[in-house]
Amino acid sequence: MSHPLEWINSELARLEARGRRRWLREFAAEAAADSNRLNFSSNDYLGLARHPAVIEAAVAAAREWGVGATASPHLCGRRPVHAELERRLAKFNGAEAALVFPSGYAANVGAISALVGRGDTVFADRLAHASLLDGARLSGATLRRFRHNDVNHLEEMLRTSPASGRRLVVTESVFSMDGDFAPLAEVARCAAEHGAALYVDEAHALGVYGPGGAGLLAEAGVRGGGVVAIGTLSKALGSQGGLIAGTADLREWLVQSARSLMYSTGLSPIAAAAALAALDVLAREPDRPARLRHLAAQFRRRLRELGVAVADGDCPIVPVILGDDPRAMEAAARLREEGILAVAIRPPTVPEGAARIRFTVTLNLSPEQVETAARRVARLVGPLGV
Ligand SMILES: Cc1ncc(COP(=O)(O)O)c(C=O)c1O
Incomplete structure (x- = not known):
C-alpha cells in the first residue's frame, strides 16, 4: 500500500547508492579515557565536559532550578544562572553584553534573521558553517558568497552590490572543517569601509585562541558597535548552548526579534550552570x-x-x-x-x-x-x- 511519504524510501536508497548516507552512532562515554579507544571527533577541546567541577555545578543546578527551563526566556524560562552566565560571557568576550540561546545553531539562525531581511545583503565566506547560511536564507536577504578568506573578492562584491539596504559580512574566525583562520582585521576593515556590519562565528575559537581564550576578535583587536560575535557553549566550554556578544543595543534588539530565542524553550539551567563552571575552571587554569x-x-x-x-x-x-x-x-x-x-x-x-x-x-x-x-x-x- 503506497502512502504520501513513500518517496523517503527511494531517497534513502539514492543516498545509499551515492555513498552519501549518514548514520547516528553511539560513542561510549568512556572512549576518551580508554587508551585503546582514542576519541578524535569531539569538540570538547579543553576537556571540560566531564570535569568534576563542571559536573558538580550541573548537578547542583538541576537540584536548585530543575532540569529544563520549562518555557521560552520571554515567559518563565530564565533563572538567575542565565543572567549570571550572560554577565560572565560579556566580560569574557570583552563585550558590553551577551545573550544565550539554546544552541549555537539557534543563535546563528535567530540573530542573522533578526539583523537582515528582504532588500538587505549578506556577504558570507564560501566555507561558512551551515547555521550561518541557514540564518541568511531564512532572513530573506540576498546571499552572496565570497571566495574562502579572499578579502579582495569580498571587497569587489561589496563595491558592486547595490548600496541600498543593510549589509552584513559573515565569516568564521576558525573554520570548522578546515581549521584555518579568517583574516579578521582585513575583513573588518573592508566591511567598515563599505558600511557593512561584521558577524563572526567564534564557535571554534572561544576557549582556544585569544587572550584567556576570548577568541580571535579579541586577539585581532576587532571591536565596536558594528561587530557581532557569536559562540557556542557546546565546544570548548563542554556544555550546550549558544551565545551572542556585542553591544547592549544589539542584545536588546535580539531579545525583541530573534525568533529562535522567542519561540523555543530557554537554555537548560543545567547547561548554563555547567558553562559558568567551565569558565571558572578556565579562569583558574588559564x-x-x-x-x-x-x-x-x-x-x-x-x-x-x-x-x-x-x-x-x-x-x-x-x-x-x-x-x-x-x-x-x-x-x-x-x-x-x-x-x-x-x-x-x-x-x-x-x-x-x-x-x-x-x-x-x-x-x-x-x-x-x-x-x-x-x-x-x-x-x-x-x-x-x-
Ligand atoms: C562554526 C559553527 N557554528 C555554529 C555551530 C553550532 O553550534 P551548536 O553545536 O552549539 O549548535 C557549530 C557546531 O556545529 C559550528 O561548527
Whole structure:
C-alpha cells in the first residue's frame, strides 16, 4: 500500500547508492579515557565536559532550578544562572553584553534573521558553517558568497552590490572543517569601509585562541558597535548552548526579534550552570588553551613527519583531505577498527571532491595517545593516497 511519504524510501536508497548516507552512532562515554579507544571527533577541546567541577555545578543546578527551563526566556524560562552566565560571557568576550540561546545553531539562525531581511545583503565566506547560511536564507536577504578568506573578492562584491539596504559580512574566525583562520582585521576593515556590519562565528575559537581564550576578535583587536560575535557553549566550554556578544543595543534588539530565542524553550539551567563552571575552571587554569594548542601542534608535526599531508600550525581541527567519499569512508572504517574515533566528512558539509577525515585534538588526550594516534593514522590512512 503506497502512502504520501513513500518517496523517503527511494531517497534513502539514492543516498545509499551515492555513498552519501549518514548514520547516528553511539560513542561510549568512556572512549576518551580508554587508551585503546582514542576519541578524535569531539569538540570538547579543553576537556571540560566531564570535569568534576563542571559536573558538580550541573548537578547542583538541576537540584536548585530543575532540569529544563520549562518555557521560552520571554515567559518563565530564565533563572538567575542565565543572567549570571550572560554577565560572565560579556566580560569574557570583552563585550558590553551577551545573550544565550539554546544552541549555537539557534543563535546563528535567530540573530542573522533578526539583523537582515528582504532588500538587505549578506556577504558570507564560501566555507561558512551551515547555521550561518541557514540564518541568511531564512532572513530573506540576498546571499552572496565570497571566495574562502579572499578579502579582495569580498571587497569587489561589496563595491558592486547595490548600496541600498543593510549589509552584513559573515565569516568564521576558525573554520570548522578546515581549521584555518579568517583574516579578521582585513575583513573588518573592508566591511567598515563599505558600511557593512561584521558577524563572526567564534564557535571554534572561544576557549582556544585569544587572550584567556576570548577568541580571535579579541586577539585581532576587532571591536565596536558594528561587530557581532557569536559562540557556542557546546565546544570548548563542554556544555550546550549558544551565545551572542556585542553591544547592549544589539542584545536588546535580539531579545525583541530573534525568533529562535522567542519561540523555543530557554537554555537548560543545567547547561548554563555547567558553562559558568567551565569558565571558572578556565579562569583558574588559564594554561588550558595553550596546552591544547601545544598538543594539536604535536599531532600535526608528527603526522607531517610520518608523511601525512596536513598543514603546520596549532589548530586542534586537523583535516586530512582524501578527495572522494569512498576513500574517506574507508579511512574512517580502518581507523575505527584500530580504535581511533575520527569521522569522515563528506559533501555537502564540505565541497565536492574534498571528503576528509576531520580529527579534533582535545585535552582528553595525552601526548602519548596523540603520538600513538599519529602513527596509526600514518599507517592506516597513508596507503589511501594522502
Ligand atoms: C562554526 C559553527 N557554528 C555554529 C555551530 C553550532 O553550534 P551548536 O553545536 O552549539 O549548535 C557549530 C557546531 O556545529 C559550528 O561548527
